[in-house]
Amino acid sequence: MSDNAHAPAAAGHAPHDAHPDSFYIKIWGVLLALLVVSVIGPELGIRIVTLITAFGIAIVKAYLVVKNFMHIGVEKKYVGYLLITMLALMVLMVGGVGPDVLRHDGTRWSNVAAKKVVEDGMKAGSGHGEHGGDPHAAPHGEAHGEKPAEPAPAH
Amino acid sequence: MPTGRLAVWWLIASEIVIFGGVLGSYLMHRLGHPEWANQSVHTSTWKGALNTFILLTSSLSAVLAHNAASRGDGKRAAKLMWATIGGGAAFLVVKSFEWAGEISAGYTITSNTFWSFYYTAAGLHGLHVIAGMIVMMFVATDAAKGKELQRVENAGLYWHFVDLVWIFLFPLLYIAK
Incomplete structure (x- = not known):
């Protein structure tokens, strides 16, 4: 590991090290701008805008980090x-x-416990006053259990 | 490719599976449980955004440290790595305030499955931040003496990955209400 310890040229990828510090600061500025958009976008309350600004921008930010900070392009x-x-x-x-x-049900099965958890959780609303309350009130094994659905009536 | 850097890429590849499993599981459960929205509204978007800002900035100092090491400037590389470590510490301070508030409000890891995922994913990420800080301390100490400068990039790669994980945790845990 120490064979190139004192060789600056071996301390990183030579080709991309041509970037001056200002280049990385610009990328950082873009990342911060994207962060602002990803926080403000969902405030509009429009589902598609939330998806694009929160998750779409996360992908763009990740790309910028991988490409410019991790230098995947020259790897x-x-x-x-x-x-x-x-x-x-x-x-x-x-x-x-x-x-x-x-999914909580299918052609020949129904996850009754999971559906109940969703139903109870929705009823509990924002959960004010029951912070410690567990919408998954059903025993653990039951919550993940499944039971066969009633046979479909013959047509 | 130097062995050390190859090892870090392998480490990152294995970490993708670890965090991918956690985040993939969270995503599936989140989509299957619309009632979780009633819990996620209690996470603090602003604290999450502040921590995103901190980690992005610490990634900047990490890549600048790599740049300095590439020029053979070990002292500057070390200073920038300590700045990165400071960013990690700031992240943990914000996180501890955030968790303290949530736990005192009754939202604990056993409250329900949303909070179990929340503390597990963010906690696992926090452990990686701590690990990255410890690695950086050793590398920065050597770099200040002009030794093992190639390790600056390796430690930086790991730090950027930790930043990447947070980039996805932030919208999943804090924005998707």
Whole structure:
């Protein structure tokens, strides 16, 4: 690890180190401007604007950090492939589990406990005065349990 | 590619799976439980935004430290790394005030699943901030003596990743009400 300890040229990527400090300060300024937009946008209360300004801008901010601060563009290509593979694993996990988590009923099943949790939570409203109250009042195992739906009537 | 930097990229890749799992699980449950909106309204957008500002600024000092190290200016690199460490400390101070307020109001990790995710995700991230600060202390100490300057970039890469995670935690936990 210390073979290049005193060699400034080996202390980083030579090509992108041509950037002066002012370049990074500009990127930081853009990131802060995006932060302001991501906070103000959702205040409008318009769903699509919230999605774009909060989550869309988060992606843009992440891109700016990865590209300009982490210098992914001048890194070996396999680093990018490695990171994309990990992201793909995350997407695979979400895609595989999502249908069971996002939905509380299906053709032949119904997650009664989960539906009750949603119903109770909605009734509780903003939860004033019950900060410690648990909308997931059902026992843990029950909350995640499923029971078969009633057979569909024959047509 | 130097072995040290390759190791940091591998570490970041493994961290993507860790945080990706937590955030992916949170996202799915959040979409499946509209009642969580009643809980998320109690998180402080302004404290979250302040911490985003702090982390973005600490990322700036981290990349400037890398720039200085690339020029062989270990003393400046060390100063900038200490600024980054200061940013991490400021982040934790804001976070501790925020959590103290929430816990005293009755919103604890066992209150309900939203708060369980909230404390788990933010807590895991906070532990990474602390780890990054400790690493930076060692690297900055060496850098001030002009030693092991290549480690400045490696520590910076990790710090930027910690910043990246927060960039996504912020809208998920603080903005999506």
